[in-house]
Amino acid sequence: MKKTSRRDFLKLAGATGAGLLACGAGSAMANEGLQVNNDELGMLYDATKCVGCKACMSACKRVNSDYGSLSYEKAKFDEDGLWDAPSDLSGSTRTLIKLFKESEKRWSYVKYSCMHCQKPSCVSVCPVSAMTKEKVSGIVDYNKNTCIGCRYCQIACPYNIPKFQWEKAVPQIVKCDLCKATNLREKGITACAETCPAGAIKFGKRKDLLEEAHQRLKDAPDKYVAHVYGEHEGGGTNHLYLASMPFNKLGLPEIKPEAPAEFSEKIQHTIYKGFIAPVALYSTLCFIAVKNMKKHKGHDDDHQKGDK
Amino acid sequence: MGHSEEYQKLEGRIFTKSFFILLSVVLLGFYFVGVRYVKGIGAVSNMSDGYPWGIWITYDVATGTAIACGGYAVAILVYIRNRMQYHPMIRSAILTSMFGYGLAGFSVMVDLGRPWNAYNFFIPSKWQANSAMFEVALCVMAYSTVLILEFLPAILTSIEKSKWERMNAIRNWLHPKIAPDKKTMEDKLEMVRLGAAWLNPRLNKVLIFFIVLGITLPTMHQSSLGSLLLIASTKLHPLWHTGFLPLLFLLNCVFIGYSIAILESIISSYSFKRPFEIEELSGLAGLIPFVTVIWLTVVIGDLSYRGQIHAALKGDFYSGWFMTEFLLVACGSLILFVKKARKSARWLFISASMIVLGGALYRFNVYLIGFNPGQGWKYFPSFAEVMITVGIVALEILGYKVFVALFPVLPNMDLHGAHKKKGHAKKHKGSEADKHLPAGEAHAH
Numbered sequence: 001m002k003k004t005s006r007r008d009f010l011k012l013a014g015a016t017g018a019g020l021l022a023c024g025a026g027s028a029m030a031n032e033g034l035q036v037n038n039d040e041l042g043m044l045y046d047a048t049k050c051v052g053c054k055a056c057m058s059a060c061k062r063v064n065s066d067y068g069s070l071s072y073e074k075a076k077f078d079e080d081g082l083w084d085a086p087s088d089l090s091g092s093t094r095t096l097i098k099l100f101k102e103s104e105k106r107w108s109y110v111k112y113s114c115m116h117c118q119k120p121s122c123v124s125v126c127p128v129s130a131m132t133k134e135k136v137s138g139i140v141d142y143n144k145n146t147c148i149g150c151r152y153c154q155i156a157c158p159y160n161i162p163k164f165q166w167e168k169a170v171p172q173i174v175k176c177d178l179c180k181a182t183n184l185r186e187k188g189i190t191a192c193a194e195t196c197p198a199g200a201i202k203f204g205k206r207k208d209l210l211e212e213a214h215q216r217l218k219d220a221p222d223k224y225v226a227h228v229y230g231e232h233e234g235g236g237t238n239h240l241y242l243a244s245m246p247f248n249k250l251g252l253p254e255i256k257p258e259a260p261a262e263f264s265e266k267i268q269h270t271i272y273k274g275f276i277a278p279v280a281l282y283s284t285l286c287f288i289a290v291k292n293m294k295k296h297k298g299h300d301d302d303h304q305k306g307d308k
Numbered sequence: 309m310g311h312s313e314e315y316q317k318l319e320g321r322i323f324t325k326s327f328f329i330l331l332s333v334v335l336l337g338f339y340f341v342g343v344r345y346v347k348g349i350g351a352v353s354n355m356s357d358g359y360p361w362g363i364w365i366t367y368d369v370a371t372g373t374a375i376a377c378g379g380y381a382v383a384i385l386v387y388i389r390n391r392m393q394y395h396p397m398i399r400s401a402i403l404t405s406m407f408g409y410g411l412a413g414f415s416v417m418v419d420l421g422r423p424w425n426a427y428n429f430f431i432p433s434k435w436q437a438n439s440a441m442f443e444v445a446l447c448v449m450a451y452s453t454v455l456i457l458e459f460l461p462a463i464l465t466s467i468e469k470s471k472w473e474r475m476n477a478i479r480n481w482l483h484p485k486i487a488p489d490k491k492t493m494e495d496k497l498e499m500v501r502l503g504a505a506w507l508n509p510r511l512n513k514v515l516i517f518f519i520v521l522g523i524t525l526p527t528m529h530q531s532s533l534g535s536l537l538l539i540a541s542t543k544l545h546p547l548w549h550t551g552f553l554p555l556l557f558l559l560n561c562v563f564i565g566y567s568i569a570i571l572e573s574i575i576s577s578y579s580f581k582r583p584f585e586i587e588e589l590s591g592l593a594g595l596i597p598f599v600t601v602i603w604l605t606v607v608i609g610d611l612s613y614r615g616q617i618h619a620a621l622k623g624d625f626y627s628g629w630f631m632t633e634f635l636l637v638a639c640g641s642l643i644l645f646v647k648k649a650r651k652s653a654r655w656l657f658i659s660a661s662m663i664v665l666g667g668a669l670y671r672f673n674v675y676l677i678g679f680n681p682g683q684g685w686k687y688f689p690s691f692a693e694v695m696i697t698v699g700i701v702a703l704e705i706l707g708y709k710v711f712v713a714l715f716p717v718l719p720n721m722d723l724h725g726a727h728k729k730k731g732h733a734k735k736h737k738g739s740e741a742d743k744h745l746p747a748g749e750a751h752a753h
Contacts, residue, residue, distance in 0.1 A: 090357065121539050127442035128428035129435070146428050149421020151360035152441050158542040160681055163357045164421060166350030171421040253542055253682065264538035265438050267551055271531070272437070282524040285388060289520050292390040 034119050034235050034262060038207035040138025041178060042116060042238030043193055046216070047250070048223055049200035050109040052097055054085060056192035056201060060095045060113075063182045063191040068144075068165070068174040069094050089113075091165030094176045095192055100250050108243055110250040111201070113192070114161045114176035115230060115237035116140050117259065122153035122162055124261035130173075131162075138206070138238050139180050144172040158234060158255050206238050213242055235259030315399055315462070315716035318580055322713050330706045337699010340692040341418055349421065352692035358685025359676070366675040367697055368415035370533055371668045373448070374561040376408020378572060379455065380526040381565025385595070387519055394588055396719035399462060400576065401569050403717050406455040407704040413452055415700055440535035447529035454522045460511060462715040467504040472497050530561040537674055545678035547619050547630050552610050553674070556603065563599040563637075564667040566592050567660040574657050576712075582721055590650040596663060600641040607634065629669070629677050636666025 061069050070092030075083050086093045095113035102108075120140045122131045130147035133140050142162075149171060153162045165171035178184055183191040193203035202209060213228045229241035234255040241247065248254050271277055344352045355362040378401040385391050386398055417423050428434040429445055436442050475497065479487050534557030537544055550556075570589050577584045611617050620630050640662030649655035676687065689697075712718055 088357075124438050125441060125539055127436055127439040127445055128425070129433075130425075130428075144422070146425060146434060147422050148425045148428065149423070150419075150441060151421065152439070152536070154357060154360035155537075155543070156539045160358065164360060166348060166355070166357075168348045169346060171348060251683075255542055260539050260541045261438075263541060263551070264440070264535065267538055267554065268438060268440055268443075268532075268535055271535075271554065272443070278524060278528055281527060282520065285520045285523055286517060289387040289516055292387060293516055295390075296392060 034259060036118050036236050037138060038205065038210065040116075040118075040136075040206050040238050042138070042204070042206045042209055042240060043178075043190065044202040044204075044209040044213055044240045044242070045111045046200050046202075047108050047110055047241065047243035047245075049198050050097070050111065051198045051200070052099060052109045053197065054097050055195045055197060056111065057085065057093070057095055057097060059191040059195035060176075060179075061093070063179060064094060067177070067181060068092065068172055089161065089163050091163050091168070091171070091174050093163075094174060098251065100245060102245065102249070106245070108245045108250060110241075110243070110252070111192075112159075112161075112251070113239065114140060114178075115159050115234075115239040116176075116178065117234055117237050119235040119259035119261050121156035121158065121234075121259070121261045124265060125152045125156040127152065134180075137178070137180075139178045140175075141177050141180060142173050142175055147173060149173075156260070158253055158260060206240075209240055213240055216242060232257040235262060314396055314720055316718060316720040317466070317714070317716050318712045318718055320580075320713065322710055327706065327709065330702045330709075333702040334699050334706060337696050337702065340696050340699070343692065344418060344696070349419075352690065352696065354687060354690040354693060356685060356687065358681035359679070359687035361675060362687060362693060363676070363689045363697055364415050364419040364693070366672055368419075368700060369412045370675050371671045372408055372412045372415075373533070374530065374557075374564045374667065374671060375568050375664065376405045376412070377526060377530065377561040377565030378569040379403075379405030379458075379565075380523060380530075381562055382569050383519060383523050384562075385566075385592075387516070388523065391591075394592070397569060397573060397585070397588060399459070399717045400572060400712070400719075402455060402458050403462075403711055404568075404572060404704075404708060406452070406459055407707050409448060409452045409455060411700045411704050413448065415697070418696060440532045440538070443532045444529045444536065447525050447532065451522065451525040451529065454518050454525065457511070457518045458515070458522055461508060461515070462717060464504040464508040464511070466715050467501055468508065470501065526561065527558065531555065531558040533557050533671075534674070537679075540679065543679055543681050544674065545619075545626050545680065546614065546616050547611070547626055548674045548678045550610050550614065552606055556606060557671075559599055559603040559606070560667050560670055563596050563603065564664055566596050566599070567640075567663040567667070570656055570660040571664060574653055574660075576718065580712075580718070582718070584653045585719065586651060586653060586656075589653075589656055593644050593650045593656055593660070596660075597641045597644050600637055600663065604634070604638055604641075626678060629673050633666050633669040633673055636662045636669065638666075640666060 061072070068091070073086035073090060073092045074081060075085070075087040077083070077087065086096065089096050089112055095111060098110050098112065100108050100110060116138060117140065118138070120131070120133055123133050123140060125131075126147075127150065128146050128148055130143050131140065131153055132143070149164075151162075151164055151173075153173065154160070154164060162173045162175045164173055179190045183189065183194065187194060189203050190201075193201040202212060204212075210228065210231060213231075217224050217226060217228070224242055224244055225246060227247070229243070229247045229252055230237035230239055235258065241250075241252065243250060340352050349355065353362055353364075379398070382394060382398050382401040386394050417426075420426065429442070429449070472494075475493070479490070479493060531554035534553035534555070537549070538551070538553055541549055570592055573585055573589060576582070608617075611620055620627050620634075640659040643649050643655060643659035643662075646655075649659065
């Protein structure tokens with residue numbers, strides 16, 4: 001093998017240097033930081049008030065049946081078709097009540113639906129902007145007419161909320177959109193919050209919900225775990241939780257205050273800011289390759305005779 | 309084909325026994341693709357809302373494109389590091405890259421739930437530059453086009469030289485009533501030939517800019533394939549989730565690329581009964597340890613920086629897979645440090661296989677094995693799902709076999725086998741066919 005000449009090495013070092021420089025310039029500009037908007041719409045679910053009647057689930061399915069939510073769903077274990085509820089969120093179920101059982105005396109209901117993050121991972125990863133976050137309301141919305149069905153949103157969502165219709169030839173993603181096109185537009189409130197007979201679901205602006213949640217914690221500190229889930233998780237969510245049991249036992253994952261999307265975007269922006277690095281890389285490589293080529297052409301022309 | 313050219317067609321029949329075996333595998337795979345389009349993805353695959361990406365993404369896209377990086381790695385060597393002695397290897401490397409990327413694109417179309425909306429990638433208002441997926445998609449599409457352009461000279465050259473034997477045979481086989489008039493057909497074919505002869509030298513003049521684009525694009529999207537999983541910070545095991553994912557994926561595809569170029573050369577020499585190109589291969593093999601050592605250093609350095617070394621040595625499920633991946637790459641590289649091993653086709657084959665396996669396992673670990681969406685989710689691919697992937701790989705091999713017989717792709721043995729003895733004498737033999745890749749074939753020592 002021929003040894004690398006010093007010149008080759010210098011060329012390579014130059015190319016790498018140019019690339020690194022471009023990267024450095026990018027990272028200096030990439031400090032955007034996350035602004036929390038407390039005027040966005042959200043819901044506060046209080047697990048201690050929930051009675052597990054699942055009226056919210058039925059209401060959600062009734063209202064949103066035109067938007068991918070089936071009026072009923074058969075669970076896998078339900079061979080006789082007698083069970084009353086789906087086993088999990090799915091391509092036809094946007095919200096779900098589950099029951100965590102610690103012992104015979106201690107248990108807690110828990111509601112699952114989209115958390116409507118301040119900095120949603122699904123919006124950050126969607127390659128064609130089918131997932132969007134509305135500027136004013138903060139609703140994380142899905143547009144099936146743009147979606148290509150790559151399911152990257154499912155990979156990215158730390159709460160496993162977006163669901164895919166695996167059994168359909170023309171599938172779509174299904175997730176809560178705060179009844180944006182249905183109940184919210186008609187009545188100004190989500191179907192689940194409107195229906196809840198126990199007052200476990202409160203609908204409103206994030207700042208009011210946070211105030212309410214902290215008031216409840218203050219009024220009855222023995223009743224609750226001293227934490228509002230969603231206040232800081234993953235950069236903050238608009239769907240907030242209060243509960244009497246540790247949240248990770250209720251199936252709500254422990255998530256650091258930094259939004260996962262912040263982390264990945266910081267790296268992606270560092271590499272691609274202003275498209276400087278790729279262009280610098282391309283032009284440096286072109287320079288080297290053309291130069292190499294010329295050297296050889298000169299060489300070959302001496303020897304090649306008379307081919308047109 | 310004359311003896312004076314850098315590349316030659318492979319002599320022999322196309323429709324062999326292995327051709328039909330591969331074809332039946334392809335057909336089985338495509339049957340399941342049909343089922344998927346009629347009955348939905350759930351009907352053929354075990355993917356779920358917890359594991360929304362199965363082996364189609366993990367193998368066909370994330371691993372398959374790395375294995376298709378032979379063209380990228382060899383192009384860096386030839387055009388950037390200026391090692392023209394490897395030029396004879398580049399065409400078969402580009403051909404496998406072309407098939408690898410083309411079929412990765414095909415399996416994405418099988419995997420996408422709503423592929424008819426894919427046109428949104430070309431609508432600027434829908435662009436989403438924050439998404440690594442967006443970057444990967446555009447880059448892969450662009451690179452596939454570049455690969456076709458890079459391979460085009462081989463096709464143009466053989467059109468220029470074609471005597472249209474096959475076409476005439478087909479014409480004669482057809483019923484006289486539907487067969488085109490002989491004279492008209494010959495005229496039209498002559499026009500195609502002239503078109504090719506017109507395009508070929510013009511393409512050659514600008515080809516180097518596409519070749520460099522073909523080096524820039526994989527640098528971008530191979531690192532972005534790592535960036536794809538950056539966001540899954542709560543799901544991907546800490547052994548693999550790191551800010552260095554893009555760098556690790558980039559280095560990983562380079563050493564896989566060189567190793568696969570070695571494997572391809574050994575396998576095709578063996579199965580087409582041609583002499584091994586030991587001289588070139590051992591040169592390539594000498595480069596691999598440099599890349600793998602950087603990769604291994606970044607892996608260890610990053611683990612210790614994040615305080616995860618204990619997780620690697622824990623001995624549980626995840627550490628087992630991590631150690632397998634790590635040791636395969638490390639041991640494969642160790643072998644290549646021995647000069648004697650680099651001169652032996654057998655040891656080259658063993659070490660290159662280990663490095664490819666380890667590198668591919670790394671990608672499986674990141675995309676599937678180390679990915680845990682939470683309690684209660686499990687994934688193991690179904691039979692139909694595997695058969696779709698196997699069918700696509702079979703199509704790739706099939707295409708390669710047909711293409712090397714139809715077009716001048718493989719290094720010319722008469723030149724190449726005698727490379728050692730003749731030295732640079734061969735460069736006097738330049739002919740028109742050599743010019744389609746602007747660098748010419750010979751490298752002066």
